[in-house]
Amino acid sequence: MYAVLAGGVGAARFLRGLTAIVAPEQVTAIVNVGDDLDRFGLRICPDLDSITYWLAEVVHPEQQWGRADERFTVAEELIRLGHEPWFTLGDRDLALHLHRTEQLRRGLPLSQVTAEVAQAFGVAVRLLPATDDRVETRITTVDGRDLHFQEYWVRERAAPEVAGVHLAGAPLARPAPGVVDALLSADAVLIAPSNPVVSIGTILAVPGIAEALRQTVAPVVGVSPIVGGRVVRGMADRLLPAVGAEVSAAGVAAHYGPGLLDGWVVDHRDADAVGQVAAAGIRCVATDTMMDDVEVAAALARTCLDLAAEVAGEAAGEQAGDAAGEAADEAAGEAADEGAVRAS
Ligand code: FO1
Numbered sequence: 001m002y003a004v005l006a007g008g009v010g011a012a013r014f015l016r017g018l019t020a021i022v023a024p025e026q027v028t029a030i031v032n033v034g035d036d037l038d039r040f041g042l043r044i045c046p047d048l049d050s051i052t053y054w055l056a057e058v059v060h061p062e063q064q065w066g067r068a069d070e071r072f073t074v075a076e077e078l079i080r081l082g083h084e085p086w087f088t089l090g091d092r093d094l095a096l097h098l099h100r101t102e103q104l105r106r107g108l109p110l111s112q113v114t115a116e117v118a119q120a121f122g123v124a125v126r127l128l129p130a131t132d133d134r135v136e137t138r139i140t141t142v143d144g145r146d147l148h149f150q151e152y153w154v155r156e157r158a159a160p161e162v163a164g165v166h167l168a169g170a171p172l173a174r175p176a177p178g179v180v181d182a183l184l185s186a187d188a189v190l191i192a193p194s195n196p197v198v199s200i201g202t203i204l205a206v207p208g209i210a211e212a213l214r215q216t217v218a219p220v221v222g223v224s225p226i227v228g229g230r231v232v233r234g235m236a237d238r239l240l241p242a243v244g245a246e247v248s249a250a251g252v253a254a255h256y257g258p259g260l261l262d263g264w265v266v267d268h269r270d271a272d273a274v275g276q277v278a279a280a281g282i283r284c285v286a287t288d289t290m291m292d293d294v295e296v297a298a299a300l301a302r303t304c305l306d307l308a309a310e311v312a313g314e315a316a317g318e319q320a321g322d323a324a325g326e327a328a329d330e331a332a333g334e335a336a337d338e339g340a341v342r343a344s
Pocket of ligand 1: 007008009035044045046047049050065066086087088089093150153154
Protein backbone atom coordinates (compact mmCIF):
# COMPACT_ATOMS: atom_id res chain seq x y z
CA MET A 1 0.00 0.00 0.00
CA TYR A 2 1.22 3.47 -0.87
CA ALA A 3 0.30 6.49 1.24
CA VAL A 4 0.37 9.85 -0.55
CA LEU A 5 0.30 13.24 1.20
CA ALA A 6 -1.83 15.33 -1.14
CA GLY A 7 -3.02 18.88 -1.68
CA GLY A 8 -5.07 19.83 -4.74
CA VAL A 9 -4.26 19.90 -8.42
CA GLY A 10 -0.58 18.83 -8.42
CA ALA A 11 -1.47 15.91 -6.17
CA ALA A 12 -4.41 14.91 -8.38
CA ARG A 13 -2.15 14.76 -11.44
CA PHE A 14 0.42 12.76 -9.47
CA LEU A 15 -2.25 10.32 -8.21
CA ARG A 16 -3.48 9.77 -11.77
CA GLY A 17 0.09 8.78 -12.67
CA LEU A 18 0.50 6.54 -9.63
CA THR A 19 -2.80 4.73 -10.27
CA ALA A 20 -1.66 4.11 -13.85
CA ILE A 21 1.15 1.87 -12.48
CA VAL A 22 -0.31 0.44 -9.25
CA ALA A 23 -3.86 -0.67 -8.45
CA PRO A 24 -5.90 2.27 -7.09
CA GLU A 25 -6.98 0.06 -4.18
CA GLN A 26 -3.28 0.05 -3.19
CA VAL A 27 -3.27 3.84 -2.76
CA THR A 28 -4.33 5.91 0.25
CA ALA A 29 -4.34 9.68 -0.27
CA ILE A 30 -4.08 11.77 2.91
CA VAL A 31 -5.58 15.06 1.82
CA ASN A 32 -5.25 18.63 3.10
CA VAL A 33 -8.37 20.15 4.66
CA GLY A 34 -6.90 23.54 5.58
CA ASP A 35 -8.40 25.09 2.41
CA ASP A 36 -11.90 24.08 3.50
CA LEU A 37 -14.45 26.84 4.09
CA ASP A 38 -18.12 27.56 4.74
CA ARG A 39 -20.06 29.49 2.10
CA PHE A 40 -23.84 30.06 2.30
CA GLY A 41 -23.88 27.60 5.18
CA LEU A 42 -22.29 24.88 3.03
CA ARG A 43 -19.05 23.06 3.89
CA ILE A 44 -16.69 23.14 0.93
CA CYS A 45 -13.54 20.96 0.72
CA PRO A 46 -11.58 22.14 -2.35
CA ASP A 47 -8.62 19.74 -2.16
CA LEU A 48 -10.73 16.63 -1.46
CA ASP A 49 -13.12 17.70 -4.24
CA SER A 50 -10.35 18.47 -6.79
CA ILE A 51 -8.80 15.05 -6.24
CA THR A 52 -12.19 13.29 -6.38
CA TYR A 53 -13.16 15.08 -9.60
CA TRP A 54 -9.73 14.48 -11.20
CA LEU A 55 -9.66 10.77 -10.37
CA ALA A 56 -13.29 10.41 -11.50
CA GLU A 57 -12.30 12.26 -14.69
CA VAL A 58 -15.08 14.81 -14.28
CA VAL A 59 -12.90 17.80 -13.35
CA HIS A 60 -13.25 21.03 -15.35
CA PRO A 61 -10.28 20.65 -17.74
CA GLU A 62 -9.20 24.30 -17.90
CA GLN A 63 -9.93 25.34 -14.29
CA GLN A 64 -8.64 22.01 -12.90
CA TRP A 65 -11.11 22.45 -10.02
CA GLY A 66 -14.90 22.20 -10.07
CA ARG A 67 -16.86 20.15 -12.59
CA ALA A 68 -16.66 19.73 -16.32
CA ASP A 69 -19.93 20.29 -18.22
CA GLU A 70 -20.94 22.70 -15.44
CA ARG A 71 -23.64 25.40 -15.35
CA PHE A 72 -23.76 28.40 -13.03
CA THR A 73 -27.50 29.07 -12.77
CA VAL A 74 -27.45 29.34 -8.98
CA ALA A 75 -24.30 31.50 -9.02
CA GLU A 76 -25.96 33.93 -11.47
CA GLU A 77 -29.08 34.19 -9.26
CA LEU A 78 -26.89 34.83 -6.21
CA ILE A 79 -25.30 37.77 -8.03
CA ARG A 80 -28.80 39.10 -8.80
CA LEU A 81 -29.45 38.87 -5.03
CA GLY A 82 -26.40 41.04 -4.42
CA HIS A 83 -23.76 38.50 -3.46
CA GLU A 84 -20.11 39.08 -4.31
CA PRO A 85 -19.17 36.33 -6.84
CA TRP A 86 -15.60 35.84 -5.55
CA PHE A 87 -15.88 32.09 -4.86
CA THR A 88 -17.91 30.60 -7.68
CA LEU A 89 -19.91 27.43 -7.06
CA GLY A 90 -21.26 25.59 -10.11
CA ASP A 91 -24.62 23.81 -10.02
CA ARG A 92 -23.19 20.27 -10.08
CA ASP A 93 -20.54 21.22 -7.52
CA LEU A 94 -23.26 22.64 -5.26
CA ALA A 95 -24.96 19.24 -5.09
CA LEU A 96 -21.81 17.78 -3.52
CA HIS A 97 -21.64 20.61 -0.96
CA LEU A 98 -25.34 20.19 -0.12
CA HIS A 99 -24.83 16.43 0.36
CA ARG A 100 -21.68 16.80 2.48
CA THR A 101 -23.21 19.54 4.65
CA GLU A 102 -26.33 17.46 5.26
CA GLN A 103 -24.26 14.37 6.21
CA LEU A 104 -22.02 16.39 8.54
CA ARG A 105 -25.13 17.93 10.11
CA ARG A 106 -26.41 14.38 10.73
CA GLY A 107 -23.18 13.73 12.64
CA LEU A 108 -21.11 11.73 10.14
CA PRO A 109 -17.38 12.50 10.32
CA LEU A 110 -15.80 14.08 7.23
CA SER A 111 -13.79 10.90 6.60
CA GLN A 112 -17.00 8.88 6.28
CA VAL A 113 -18.66 11.44 4.01
CA THR A 114 -15.51 11.52 1.89
CA ALA A 115 -15.58 7.73 1.50
CA GLU A 116 -19.26 7.87 0.45
CA VAL A 117 -18.56 10.57 -2.13
CA ALA A 118 -15.52 8.72 -3.52
CA GLN A 119 -17.66 5.62 -3.90
CA ALA A 120 -20.46 7.60 -5.59
CA PHE A 121 -17.90 8.88 -8.12
CA GLY A 122 -16.32 5.44 -8.60
CA VAL A 123 -12.97 6.52 -7.16
CA ALA A 124 -11.09 3.42 -5.92
CA VAL A 125 -8.22 5.31 -4.29
CA ARG A 126 -8.87 5.58 -0.52
CA LEU A 127 -9.29 9.30 0.19
CA LEU A 128 -8.69 10.34 3.79
CA PRO A 129 -8.95 13.89 5.07
CA ALA A 130 -5.87 14.61 7.20
CA THR A 131 -8.25 15.22 10.11
CA ASP A 132 -12.01 15.10 10.79
CA ASP A 133 -11.62 18.17 13.00
CA ARG A 134 -12.09 21.75 11.86
CA VAL A 135 -8.75 23.32 11.01
CA GLU A 136 -8.29 26.38 8.82
CA THR A 137 -5.22 27.67 7.02
CA ARG A 138 -5.03 31.39 7.68
CA ILE A 139 -2.69 33.96 6.15
CA THR A 140 -1.57 37.01 8.09
CA THR A 141 -0.57 39.78 5.72
CA VAL A 142 2.14 42.39 6.19
CA ASP A 143 -0.59 45.07 6.31
CA GLY A 144 -2.09 43.33 9.36
CA ARG A 145 -5.03 41.38 7.95
CA ASP A 146 -5.88 37.81 8.97
CA LEU A 147 -7.36 36.06 5.94
CA HIS A 148 -8.77 32.59 5.31
CA PHE A 149 -6.57 30.90 2.71
CA GLN A 150 -9.35 31.13 0.10
CA GLU A 151 -9.82 34.84 0.75
CA TYR A 152 -6.08 35.31 0.23
CA TRP A 153 -5.76 33.04 -2.81
CA VAL A 154 -9.09 33.61 -4.66
CA ARG A 155 -10.52 36.94 -3.50
CA GLU A 156 -7.20 38.80 -3.09
CA ARG A 157 -5.50 36.86 -5.91
CA ALA A 158 -2.48 36.28 -3.62
CA ALA A 159 -1.59 39.99 -3.99
CA PRO A 160 -1.00 40.92 -0.30
CA GLU A 161 2.49 40.35 1.05
CA VAL A 162 2.47 37.46 3.53
CA ALA A 163 3.75 37.92 7.08
CA GLY A 164 2.84 34.43 8.30
CA VAL A 165 0.81 31.29 7.78
CA HIS A 166 -0.88 29.33 10.53
CA LEU A 167 -3.33 26.47 10.84
CA ALA A 168 -6.09 27.62 13.17
CA GLY A 169 -7.40 24.77 15.31
CA ALA A 170 -4.33 22.58 14.74
CA PRO A 171 -3.42 21.91 18.41
CA LEU A 172 -6.79 20.23 19.04
CA ALA A 173 -6.93 18.38 15.73
CA ARG A 174 -6.45 14.62 15.59
CA PRO A 175 -5.46 12.57 12.53
CA ALA A 176 -8.55 11.13 10.86
CA PRO A 177 -9.16 7.39 11.44
CA GLY A 178 -6.75 5.36 9.33
CA VAL A 179 -4.24 8.16 8.69
CA VAL A 180 -1.55 7.11 11.19
CA ASP A 181 -2.02 3.41 10.37
CA ALA A 182 -1.65 4.16 6.66
CA LEU A 183 1.63 6.01 7.30
CA LEU A 184 3.02 3.31 9.61
CA SER A 185 2.00 0.33 7.46
CA ALA A 186 2.74 1.77 4.00
CA ASP A 187 5.32 0.15 1.72
CA ALA A 188 6.23 3.70 0.77
CA VAL A 189 5.00 7.19 1.66
CA LEU A 190 4.98 9.71 -1.20
CA ILE A 191 4.71 13.47 -0.81
CA ALA A 192 2.98 14.87 -3.91
CA PRO A 193 4.23 18.09 -5.57
CA SER A 194 1.70 20.15 -3.62
CA ASN A 195 2.20 23.46 -1.87
CA PRO A 196 4.79 22.72 0.85
CA VAL A 197 3.32 25.40 3.16
CA VAL A 198 -0.49 25.42 2.88
CA SER A 199 -1.07 21.85 1.64
CA ILE A 200 1.72 19.52 2.84
CA GLY A 201 2.64 21.87 5.70
CA THR A 202 -0.98 21.97 6.82
CA ILE A 203 -1.21 18.15 6.81
CA LEU A 204 2.03 17.92 8.84
CA ALA A 205 0.67 20.49 11.33
CA VAL A 206 -1.99 18.02 12.52
CA PRO A 207 -0.45 16.60 15.73
CA GLY A 208 0.61 12.98 15.24
CA ILE A 209 1.07 13.04 11.48
CA ALA A 210 4.65 14.35 11.26
CA GLU A 211 5.54 11.99 14.14
CA ALA A 212 4.08 9.02 12.23
CA LEU A 213 6.14 10.02 9.19
CA ARG A 214 9.33 10.08 11.26
CA GLN A 215 8.43 6.79 12.94
CA THR A 216 7.41 4.75 9.89
CA VAL A 217 9.83 2.18 8.50
CA ALA A 218 8.44 3.01 5.06
CA PRO A 219 10.72 5.13 2.87
CA VAL A 220 9.39 8.68 2.47
CA VAL A 221 9.92 10.14 -1.01
CA GLY A 222 8.73 13.56 -2.15
CA VAL A 223 8.48 15.41 -5.46
CA SER A 224 9.59 19.03 -5.66
CA PRO A 225 6.74 21.45 -6.46
CA ILE A 226 9.32 24.09 -7.41
CA VAL A 227 10.87 23.72 -10.89
CA GLY A 228 13.68 26.01 -12.01
CA GLY A 229 13.10 28.25 -9.01
CA ARG A 230 9.44 28.80 -9.91
CA VAL A 231 6.10 27.28 -8.90
CA VAL A 232 4.41 25.06 -11.44
CA ARG A 233 1.01 26.28 -10.21
CA GLY A 234 -0.33 28.22 -7.26
CA MET A 235 1.49 30.58 -4.93
CA ALA A 236 4.08 28.53 -3.00
CA ASP A 237 6.75 31.03 -4.14
CA ARG A 238 4.97 33.70 -2.12
CA LEU A 239 4.55 31.54 0.98
CA LEU A 240 7.89 29.73 1.25
CA PRO A 241 9.80 32.92 2.22
CA ALA A 242 7.22 33.54 4.97
CA VAL A 243 8.26 30.24 6.58
CA GLY A 244 11.98 30.86 6.02
CA ALA A 245 12.38 28.44 3.12
CA GLU A 246 14.21 29.12 -0.12
CA VAL A 247 12.09 29.01 -3.30
CA SER A 248 14.02 26.16 -4.93
CA ALA A 249 13.93 22.38 -5.26
CA ALA A 250 16.75 22.09 -2.71
CA GLY A 251 15.09 24.71 -0.47
CA VAL A 252 11.88 22.72 -0.18
CA ALA A 253 13.82 19.50 0.56
CA ALA A 254 15.67 21.37 3.31
CA HIS A 255 12.34 22.76 4.59
CA TYR A 256 10.94 19.23 4.99
CA GLY A 257 14.32 18.06 6.33
CA PRO A 258 16.24 14.77 6.33
CA GLY A 259 14.29 13.76 9.46
CA LEU A 260 11.20 13.48 7.26
CA LEU A 261 12.49 12.81 3.73
CA ASP A 262 14.48 9.76 2.62
CA GLY A 263 14.28 10.68 -1.06
CA TRP A 264 13.58 13.76 -3.16
CA VAL A 265 12.71 13.87 -6.88
CA VAL A 266 13.52 17.09 -8.73
CA ASP A 267 12.96 18.18 -12.32
CA HIS A 268 15.71 17.87 -14.93
CA ARG A 269 15.98 21.69 -14.78
CA ASP A 270 17.14 21.34 -11.17
CA ALA A 271 19.64 18.55 -11.77
CA ASP A 272 22.32 20.86 -10.31
CA ALA A 273 20.48 20.61 -6.94
CA VAL A 274 20.93 16.82 -6.70
CA GLY A 275 24.36 17.05 -5.06
CA GLN A 276 23.23 19.66 -2.53
CA VAL A 277 20.18 17.58 -1.51
CA ALA A 278 22.25 14.40 -1.31
CA ALA A 279 24.77 16.23 0.89
CA ALA A 280 21.88 16.89 3.31
CA GLY A 281 21.41 13.13 3.66
CA ILE A 282 18.42 12.86 1.31
CA ARG A 283 18.77 10.65 -1.75
CA CYS A 284 17.95 12.70 -4.81
CA VAL A 285 17.23 12.04 -8.49
CA ALA A 286 16.27 14.31 -11.40
CA THR A 287 13.57 13.44 -13.93
CA ASP A 288 10.73 15.02 -15.91
CA THR A 289 8.26 16.25 -13.28
CA MET A 290 6.03 18.36 -15.58
CA MET A 291 2.95 16.13 -15.60
CA ASP A 292 1.35 17.45 -18.79
CA ASP A 293 -0.09 14.01 -19.52
CA VAL A 294 -0.66 10.70 -17.75
CA GLU A 295 2.44 9.12 -19.31
CA VAL A 296 4.74 11.68 -17.68
CA ALA A 297 2.83 11.39 -14.40
CA ALA A 298 3.14 7.58 -14.50
CA ALA A 299 6.87 7.78 -15.25
CA LEU A 300 7.30 10.23 -12.37
CA ALA A 301 5.42 7.90 -10.01
CA ARG A 302 7.63 5.01 -11.24
CA THR A 303 10.75 7.05 -10.45
CA CYS A 304 9.41 7.74 -6.93
CA LEU A 305 8.69 4.05 -6.28
CA ASP A 306 12.12 3.03 -7.63
CA LEU A 307 13.83 5.58 -5.36
CA ALA A 308 11.73 4.35 -2.42
CA ALA A 309 12.75 0.74 -3.17
CA GLU A 310 16.41 1.80 -3.36
CA VAL A 311 16.14 3.56 0.02
CA ALA A 312 14.29 0.57 1.52
CA GLY A 313 16.88 -1.81 0.09
CA GLU A 314 19.66 0.28 1.56
CA ALA A 315 17.93 0.45 4.92
CA ALA A 316 17.31 -3.32 4.81
CA GLY A 317 20.93 -3.71 3.77
CA GLU A 318 21.98 -1.59 6.72
CA GLN A 319 19.83 -3.67 9.06
CA ALA A 320 21.15 -6.87 7.49
CA GLY A 321 24.60 -5.35 7.63
CA ASP A 322 24.14 -4.42 11.27
CA ALA A 323 22.87 -7.90 12.09
CA ALA A 324 25.74 -9.48 10.18
CA GLY A 325 28.14 -7.08 11.86
CA GLU A 326 26.83 -7.97 15.31
CA ALA A 327 27.08 -11.69 14.55
CA ALA A 328 30.65 -11.23 13.34
CA ASP A 329 31.61 -9.23 16.46
CA GLU A 330 30.05 -11.91 18.65
CA ALA A 331 31.92 -14.68 16.83
CA ALA A 332 35.16 -12.70 17.07
CA GLY A 333 34.51 -12.12 20.76
CA GLU A 334 33.92 -15.83 21.39
CA ALA A 335 37.07 -16.75 19.42
CA ALA A 336 39.10 -14.29 21.49
CA ASP A 337 37.67 -15.77 24.74
CA GLU A 338 38.52 -19.29 23.58
CA GLY A 339 42.03 -18.11 22.64
CA ALA A 340 42.39 -16.55 26.07
CA VAL A 341 41.21 -19.74 27.74
CA ARG A 342 43.62 -21.84 25.64
CA ALA A 343 46.48 -19.47 26.40
CA SER A 344 45.84 -19.51 30.17
N1 FO1 B 1 -10.54 28.98 -7.44
C1 FO1 B 1 -10.64 30.22 -8.00
O1 FO1 B 1 -9.61 30.76 -8.42
N2 FO1 B 1 -11.84 30.87 -8.13
C2 FO1 B 1 -12.99 30.33 -7.66
O2 FO1 B 1 -14.06 30.96 -7.77
C3 FO1 B 1 -12.93 29.01 -7.08
C4 FO1 B 1 -14.08 28.37 -6.62
C5 FO1 B 1 -13.97 27.06 -6.12
C6 FO1 B 1 -15.09 26.35 -5.73
C7 FO1 B 1 -14.99 25.05 -5.24
C8 FO1 B 1 -13.74 24.44 -5.14
O3 FO1 B 1 -13.64 23.17 -4.68
C9 FO1 B 1 -12.58 25.12 -5.55
C10 FO1 B 1 -12.69 26.44 -6.03
N3 FO1 B 1 -11.56 27.14 -6.45
C11 FO1 B 1 -11.66 28.38 -6.99
C12 FO1 B 1 -10.20 26.53 -6.39
C13 FO1 B 1 -9.61 26.54 -4.99
O4 FO1 B 1 -9.32 27.81 -4.52
C14 FO1 B 1 -8.34 25.67 -5.08
O5 FO1 B 1 -8.74 24.45 -5.61
C15 FO1 B 1 -7.69 25.23 -3.81
O6 FO1 B 1 -8.25 25.66 -2.67
C16 FO1 B 1 -6.20 25.57 -3.91
O7 FO1 B 1 -5.53 24.38 -4.09
